Structures are given as C-alpha cells and as structure tokens.
Amino acid sequence: MLRAIRCDEVDALVIQSSIGPQVYTLQGQDAETNRFRGEMLAQVSDAVIAVDNEERIIYLNAAAERLYGFEASRALGGTLSSIYESRWLRPEDEAVAATGLRERGEWRGESVHFRRDGREMNVDSGVTALRDSTGQRTGVLSVIRDVTERKQHENRVRNSEIRYRRLFETANDGILILDPDSRKITDANPLITRMLGYPHSKLVGSELFEIGLLKDQAASQEMIRQLSQTKQVRYENLPLRNREGGVQEVEVVAILYNQDGRPVIQCNIRDITERRRSEEHVKMLMAEVNHRAKNLLAVVQAVAYQTGKYGDPATLTARLSDRIEALAAGHDLLVKNHWQGVKVADLVEAQLAHFRDLIGERVLIEGPDARLTMAAAQGIGMALHELATNAAKHGALSNLEGTVRIAWQVTNGAKSTFTMSWLEDGGPKVVAPMGKGFGQIVIRRMAAAAVQGVAEIDFREGGLSWRLNAPVENALASTTAGSR
Amino acid sequence: MSARKTIFDDQHPRVLIVEDEPVLALLLEECLIETGFEIAGVTARLEAALAMIESGVCDAAILDGNLAGVDAGPAASALRAHGIPFVVLSGYSADQLSSAFSGALRLQKPCGMDRVVRALRSILPALPPPPVIPSAGEQTPV
Numbered sequence: 001m002l003r004a005i006r007c008d009e010v011d012a013l014v015i016q017s018s019i020g021p022q023v024y025t026l027q028g029q030d031a032e033t034n035r036f037r038g039e040m041l042a043q044v045s046d047a048v049i050a051v052d053n054e055e056r057i058i059y060l061n062a063a064a065e066r067l068y069g070f071e072a073s074r075a076l077g078g079t080l081s082s083i084y085e086s087r088w089l090r091p092e093d094e095a096v097a098a099t100g101l102r103e104r105g106e107w108r109g110e111s112v113h114f115r116r117d118g119r120e121m122n123v124d125s126g127v128t129a130l131r132d133s134t135g136q137r138t139g140v141l142s143v144i145r146d147v148t149e150r151k152q153h154e155n156r157v158r159n160s161e162i163r164y165r166r167l168f169e170t171a172n173d174g175i176l177i178l179d180p181d182s183r184k185i186t187d188a189n190p191l192i193t194r195m196l197g198y199p200h201s202k203l204v205g206s207e208l209f210e211i212g213l214l215k216d217q218a219a220s221q222e223m224i225r226q227l228s229q230t231k232q233v234r235y236e237n238l239p240l241r242n243r244e245g246g247v248q249e250v251e252v253v254a255i256l257y258n259q260d261g262r263p264v265i266q267c268n269i270r271d272i273t274e275r276r277r278s279e280e281h282v283k284m285l286m287a288e289v290n291h292r293a294k295n296l297l298a299v300v301q302a303v304a305y306q307t308g309k310y311g312d313p314a315t316l317t318a319r320l321s322d323r324i325e326a327l328a329a330g331h332d333l334l335v336k337n338h339w340q341g342v343k344v345a346d347l348v349e350a351q352l353a354h355f356r357d358l359i360g361e362r363v364l365i366e367g368p369d370a371r372l373t374m375a376a377a378q379g380i381g382m383a384l385h386e387l388a389t390n391a392a393k394h395g396a397l398s399n400l401e402g403t404v405r406i407a408w409q410v411t412n413g414a415k416s417t418f419t420m421s422w423l424e425d426g427g428p429k430v431v432a433p434m435g436k437g438f439g440q441i442v443i444r445r446m447a448a449a450a451v452q453g454v455a456e457i458d459f460r461e462g463g464l465s466w467r468l469n470a471p472v473e474n475a476l477a478s479t480t481a482g483s484r
Numbered sequence: 485m486s487a488r489k490t491i492f493d494d495q496h497p498r499v500l501i502v503e504d505e506p507v508l509a510l511l512l513e514e515c516l517i518e519t520g521f522e523i524a525g526v527t528a529r530l531e532a533a534l535a536m537i538e539s540g541v542c543d544a545a546i547l548d549g550n551l552a553g554v555d556a557g558p559a560a561s562a563l564r565a566h567g568i569p570f571v572v573l574s575g576y577s578a579d580q581l582s583s584a585f586s587g588a589l590r591l592q593k594p595c596g597m598d599r600v601v602r603a604l605r606s607i608l609p610a611l612p613p614p615p616v617i618p619s620a621g622e623q624t625p626v
Contacts, residue, residue, distance in 0.1 A: 287580055291550075294575035295505065298593035302511040305597065375528065375552060379506050441510065449506040449526075 047146075050130060052139040055079050067146060068115055085114045097127070101140070105129040110147070122151040174269035176203070180227070180256065181263075183207050183220055192269060195250075197243030212241035213252070213269070227256040227265060240269065248273050296331065299378075300324060303438075310437035326351060326385035330378055341477030342377040344370050344408050344420070351384035352406075355397060362397070367408035370418075371477040379450020380420065380468070386439040387422050387466060396427030396463050410472055418451070418475035424463030451475040497608050498524035500542035502533040502559055503573070504551045508593075512546060515597040521604070530554050537562045544608055546600065549574030549581045557584030569607035573600065 038059070041048050047064035051057050057075050065072055068083045075083050088094050088111055100107035108126045115121070126143045168175055174192030176185050188203040196203070196211055208214045214223065226233045235252040242248070254267045307320045329350040333342045348365050349356075355363055372380060384406075388397070396402025408420040443466060448455040453470025499521045503509040509526050516523060524542035527533050530551050536542065537559065545563055547570050549556055561584045563570045572585050575593040589603055 287577075290577075291575040291580065294593045298575065298595070299505055299507050301594040301596075302505075302507040305511055305515075306507075373552075375504060375506070382507070445510060446506050449509065449528075452528075 044143075047144040048141070049080070049144065050139055050141045051080055053137065055081075057083070058139065064144070067121075067144065068113075069117060083116065087112045087114070101127060101129055105131075113144075120148075121146050122148045171268075172270075174250075174271075176208070176267040176269065178208070178265035178267065180224055180265050183224060185211075186264075195240065195242065195248070195269070195271065208267070212243075213238065213250075213267075223254060224265070227254055231256050237272065240271075249276060296327070299327060303327065306438040306441070322389065323382075323385065326382065329353065330381040333381075334374060334377065337371075339374060341371040341373055342381075344372055344380075347372060347377055347381050348384060348406055351381050352388050354392070355388065358397070362401075362403045364403065364405045366406075367420075368410060370408065370410060372475060373477050376451045376470075376475045379447045382442050383447035383455075383466075383468075384422070386442045387464075390439060390443075390464070391424060391427070394428070395430075396424035399426075399428060402427035402463065410476070416472035418453075418468075418470050418472045420468045422464070422466040424465065427463045430459045430461060430463060496520060496522040497543040497604075498522045498541060499604065500524045500533070500536055500545040501526040502528075502530075502545060502551070502556060503548045504528040505548075511597065512600065515601065516604075519601045528552065530556060530559060533559045534562055537566060537568065540566070542568060544568060544604055545570040546604070547572050549576050549585060555582050555584075557582035560584040560588060571600065571603045571607060 041059075041061045044061060045063055047067040048059070048061040049057060049064050050059040057078055057080065060070075060072055060075055064070075065075075068075075070083045093109060093111065097107040097109065106126070106128045108124075110122060110124050113121050113123050124145045124147045128141050128143075129137050130139045130141050132138050168187075168189050171189055171191060174195045175189040176192055177187040178184065179186050184205050184207055185203050188200055190200075193200050193203060198211060203211060207217065208220050208223070209216050214220050223233055233252075233254045238250050238252055239247045240250040249272050251270045251272050252267055253270075254265055256263060256265050258264070303323050304320055307323060308316060311319060330342075330347070333346055333350055337343075344367055345365060349359070352359065352363060359365060391397040391402075391404055396404050403425050405423045405425070406421070407423075408418070411417045411419065444455055444457060447453075447468050448470075451468070451470035451474045453468055453474065455469075456467045458465045499516055501509055501512050501516075501523065503512060503526070506528070509528065513523050513526055524545075525532075525536045527536065528551060533547075533551075533556070537545070545559075545568060547556055547559055547563070549572055560570065560572070570588065572581070572588045572590040573593060573595060574581060574590065577592070578585075578590060581590075589607055591599060591603055
C-alpha cells in the first residue's frame with residue numbers, strides 16, 4: 001500500500017481511526033498533502049521510519065515510537081542506531097540488502113532488532129529508497145513489522161516436529177502410520193523395519209496383512225471398521241511374522257485421529273516376548289515359593305509331632321517355639337545365600353545366637369571356609385540347636401566356667417571326609433545320658449541322616465562330645481567341596 | 485520282581501520312604517513302625533531309591549515328588565513297572581509334578597501322619613485290621 005502511495009498510484013485513502021473514517025487526498029506535493037500523508041502514516045500499525053542519506057531519522061510514525069519505545073521528538077535528527085541495533089539472521093543478508101537497494105531501490109526480509117532497553121524483536125522489514133523529483137536518492141524509508149510472536153510460534157512448531165520425529169524414530173514400540181482410505185502404510189519407524197526385516201521403502205505402500213501383521217485383508221478391513229467407531233483398537237496378543245518367517249508375539253494398539261483435517265491411523269506394535277517370559281518366570285517363582293512354604297510347614301509339623309511326643313507337656317510350647325526359631329534362623333541363612341548352601345561358620349553363629357557374648361571366650365569356633373549343602377545345613381543346624389540347648393540346661397554352658405569347642409575340617413584322601421565336632425569341657429559332672437527325647441534323636445540321627453554320615457555321641461565325665469563324619473560330597477556344596 | 489516276598493509273609497508290609505527332608509523322613513519312619521509297618525529303607529536320593537525298588541525289598545512306598553531339586557518321576561515309573569503301590573507326598577500341586585505321577589494317590593504337604601497311614605492302607609490290598617494309632621500319630625497337625 002505504501003509503495004502504491006509513494007508511486008502516486010492512488011488519489012485518496014480512507015482510514016479507520018478512533019474518530020471515524022477519515023479521507024485523505026494524495027494529490028499534489030504541497031505542505032498540506034505532506035501533512036495529510038503524515039497523519040495517514042500515523043494510523044498505520046506497522047512502524048514507518050524515514051532516514052536521509054546520512055542515516056539521520058527524518059520521520060517516524062506513532063507505531064515506530066511504540067515499537068522502539070522512543071518519542072519522535074527525541075528520535076528525529078538522531079541516527080537509526082540511537083533507537084535500535086540490528087543483527088542479520090544470516091551473514092549474507094547484509095550484502096543482499098545493499099545490492100537490492102542499490103540495483104532495485106528496495107529490499108525486503110527478516111532481521112533482529114534490539115531496542116535500547118535490550119528487548120529483542122524479530123522484525124520483517126520492507127526498505128525502499130526515497131528519491132527526489134530528479135531521481136536523486138535522498139534517503140531510505142523502512143516499514144517494519146514485529147513478527148516475534150509468529151517467529152516464536154514457528155519455532156515451537158519446528159521444535160515440536162523435531163521432538164516427535166525423534167520420539168517416532170527412537171520409540172521402543174514399532175510404529176506404523178496408515179491412510180484409512182487406502183489402508184496402506186504411509187510411514188514406518190526404524191524399529192518396526194528391524195522387527196519385520198523389511199526396508200522402509202517396502203513397508204510404505206503395503207497393507208498390514210502383506211507385511212505379516214494381520215492375517216488377511218478381511219482382518220485389515222475389520223480393524224478399520226472398528227477404528228471408525230471406537231477410535232482405538234487394541235489387540236493383546238497377535239503373532240507378527242517377519243520377513244524370514246519368524247514369529248514374535250506383539251501387542252498392537254491402533255488409534256484413529258485427524259491430522260490437518262485428514263484421518264490418520266497410528267499403530268503401535270510392542271514386542272511382548274520378554275513380558276511373556278517374565279510373566280511365566282513370576283508364575284514359576286510363585287509356585288516355587290508355595291512349594292517351599294509347604295515343605296517348611298511340613299518340617300514344622302514334624303517338629304511339632306516330635307516335640308509333643310516327648311518331654312513335659314507343661315514346657316511343650318516353649319520347646320516348640322525354640323525349635324521353630326532355630327528353623328527360622330536356618331531358613332534365613334538359606335535365603336541369604338540364595339539356596340546355594342551356607343557357610344559352616346555362619347550356621348554355627350546363627351544357631352548359637354543366644355550365646356553370642358560367649359563366642360571367642362567360652363565358645364570357640366574353628367574351621368576352614370566351607371559351604372554346606374541345603375540339606376546338610378538344615379540337619380546340622382538342628383543338631384547344633386539341640387546341642388546348645390542341652391549344654392545350657394545340663395552341660396558346659398549351664399555353669400560359669402565350662403567351655404564348648406566347635407570345630408570342623410575337611411580331610412583329603414582317597415575318600416575326602418567332612419568332620420565336625422562339639423566338645424564340652426568344664427561343665428558339671430556328666431552323670432547320665434541326657435534325657436531321652438526328640439533333642440537326642442536329632443543329635444544322634446538328624447545330622448547324620450542329612451549328610452548320610454555317622455554321628456557319635458559320648459558322655460565323658462568332663463562333658464559331652466559329639467562327632468559327625470560324612471563323605472565330603474554329601475556335606476559340602478560342590479563349589480567348596482575339597483577346599484582346604 | 486518275582487524275587488520279592490509277598491506282602492503277607494510276615495503281616496508287616498514293608499514301606500520304602502523316599503523323602504529329602506530328614507525330620508520328615510524320621511517322623512514317617514517312627515509313625516509307620518508304630519502303626520504296624522516295617523521300614524524297607526529310607527533315602528533322600530533318587531539313585532538309591534531306584535536301586536531299592538529294583539532289589540524288590542518293599543511292598544509299598546511313600547515318595548516325595550522332588551528330591552533336593554531332582555524330579556522323582558523316574559522312581560514313580562519304576563514303582564509302577566514293578567507293580568508296587570505308592571503314595572506321593574509333596575509340597576507341589578498336582579500340575580507342578582511331572583507326568584510320571586499322574587493318577588497316583590497324592591498327599592499335599594503339610595499332611596498329618598494319620599492321613600499318611602490311612603493313604604498307605606488304602607493302596608495296599610486286604611491288610612489285617614488296623615492297629616490303634618498311637619496318641620502322637622493322632623495329634624492334630626499344626
């Protein structure tokens with residue numbers, strides 16, 4: 001429009017203003033016309049600035065005052081750089097602008113203006129050379145529009161596009177984009193090309209049943225029919241057949257949405273092989289936990305039977321809970337060691353937890369680093385518990401000075417042997433074998449049965465002695481069998 | 485298998501105990517003796533169990549489904565092959581046991597001793613009248 005005005009192509013302008021439409025005639029070059037032109041330019045929403053050949057400002061309109069935050073009275077006569085600094089978007093723009101002005105008398109393009117208060121603006125400028133009646137260049141007229149908001153919006157759109165493209169390309173789901181009308185694939189992400197073994201170019205233009213996802217055309221049509229009703233379709237478990245004929249289980253979620261007014265289908269295809277495997281594994285673990293719990297309850301039940309069978313009924317509850325605690329301590333060790341066997345020293349310490357303060361003084365523990373099998377740990381653990389209980393009631397730990405020496409060793413030979421002993425000394429005089437009961441059965445038989453070995457018990461005057469001998473392969477977990 | 489004695493030679497059926505839990509094996513042993521059975525052997529290992537079955541020393545068996553991680557299925561097959569009745573005693577449910585156990589009489593651990601004794605009697609043909617189960621055997625399981 002300004003160009004038309006400058007070239008005298010219009011005779012009059014009607015401009016909407018706060019006081020109603022105003023008519024400006026543009027005929028003639030007199031002062032009155034110039035005033036009209038000035039008033040008219042004041043109504044324009046773009047900033048208009050005219051400078052002379054020395055870049056001194058000879059005119060700026062109201063929009064320019066607002067844009068740069070500078071009143072005309074202060075700006076007139078000053079240079080452009082007194083109201084803003086400019087920066088080119090691309091280095092070559094400066095030369096292009098100079099050439100345009102010189103050769104065609106105009107330039108139009110984007111640049112960045114910095115106001116004096118530091119605010120940065122993206123601007124779209126139209127720059128035209130001003131000439132006098134003889135054609136001599138007298139200055140330049142710039143019409144400047146603030147496009148910062150538009151620019152920011154464009155940046156947001158571009159960033160969003162980059163972001164979603166990256167998501168698409170790095171997604172852990174295979175993604176196919178389909179045209180609902182033709183049912184053909186229009187885009188495919190790198191993961192689905194790897195899952196299927198087809199190149200991107202082969203996928204684009206194909207239908208789902210042609211690339212091994214749905215079984216036939218009817219299934220493909222059915223999916224689209226459902227999508228048009230519900231906008232989303234989910235297949236929990238579909239076989240996905242790849243180019244080589246291999247099949248993997250996938251979950252497919254298809255959604256229908258509009259993109260620029262056109263319907264688009266997006267299919268997310270997730271490989272659920274791992275998930276299936278993990279579900280199976282959890283199921284297996286739960287079953288195993290159940291089995292172990294039942295076995296342990298069966299052991300507790302057996303201990304309860306035996307505890308009830310012997311001894312004073314008045315102390316039944318106390319004796320039973322002691323034994324259950326001992327079983328629990330042994331169980332803890334098995335779990336801590338992932339059911340892979342238990343260190344002898346750990347087992348001894350766990351079963352003598354009540355005498356922790358005496359360990360190293362009246363209770364001496366010595367033996368090499370060796371790991372018992374699960375069965376051996378359970379049998380020997382129960383025997384140690386009964387031995388300790390007996391020692392505390394009748395033996396070396398029932399007075400203030402008796403000692404217990406617990407030792408084990410591995411003897412290497414033609415047949416390697418695991419030996420373990422419990423030797424009491426300094427206890428009250430042993431007068432008779434300890435009372436018949438489950439404890440004695442455990443000490444005599446349980447540990448021996450667990451390692452298919454032999455247990456000997458001797459009631460010497462100085463104190464009880466217990467020795468266990470077993471083939472090393474029955475007692476120790478294979479990783480440590482035969483260790484020093 | 486023809487070498488083995490018949491059940492009623494001495495009126496005390498001989499039971500093989502295949503159980504990897506020593507406490508339980510011991511309890512089974514005691515309870516069976518108290519209820520009029522004889523113990524043919526106690527083992528926690530599959531090879532030993534197979535050898536005992538082969539030698540024909542037992543009239544019936546109590547079989548744990550799993551021996552320290554080893555499937556006891558082959559022992560079940562061997563028992564069937566020799567026509568020896570058996571009771572499966574296991575912490576596993578029926579569907580977790582190998583197919584060798586299918587159709588066998590199964591008791592789920594934990595299981596009261598009176599039930600074990602009743603199950604054994606039920607799989608042995610025409611036994612003498614059951615002796616009274618001693619008090620310990622009649623205790624209610626925990």
